[in-house]
Amino acid sequence: MKLKSRRLDQETQLLVGISAAVASGCIPCLEKMAETASKAGIDPKKMRESAIIGQYVKDQPAYHMKEAADKLLGVHLLRFRTQANCHIDDKRNEGGGCDCELDNQNESCG
Numbered sequence: 001m002k003l004k005s006r007r008l009d010q011e012t013q014l015l016v017g018i019s020a021a022v023a024s025g026c027i028p029c030l031e032k033m034a035e036t037a038s039k040a041g042i043d044p045k046k047m048r049e050s051a052i053i054g055q056y057v058k059d060q061p062a063y064h065m066k067e068a069a070d071k072l073l074g075v076h077l078l079r080f081r082t083q084a085n086c087h088i089d090d091k092r093n094e095g096g097g098c099d100c101e102l103d104n105q106n107e108s109c110g
């Protein structure tokens with residue numbers, strides 16, 4: 001597989017490819033990216049982290065829709081969340097990743 005970027009190294013391109021494949025839900029893409037990354041000697045832990053980031057990106061629109069529906073309609077959809085918990089420590093209000101504390105947002109819902 002010939003990679004396109006001249007500014008990003010091969011490892012970065014493959015890790016971005018893994019994240020993008022997961023985020024887009026493209027199984028053949030993920031299979032190809034994972035195979036190519038493995039052959040290139042990319043650390044499996046980095047590949048797993050890339051997949052987690054891709055899933056986090058994919059889950060965000062659904063999460064925000066549930067949050068909006070809860071506020072507008074009072075349906076408590078966040079309570080039934082199936083989204084994978086994000087391990088990124090950055091807080092959303094600090095300009096970064098997810099805020100896993102939001103998982104407990106609706107504990108008081110009965």
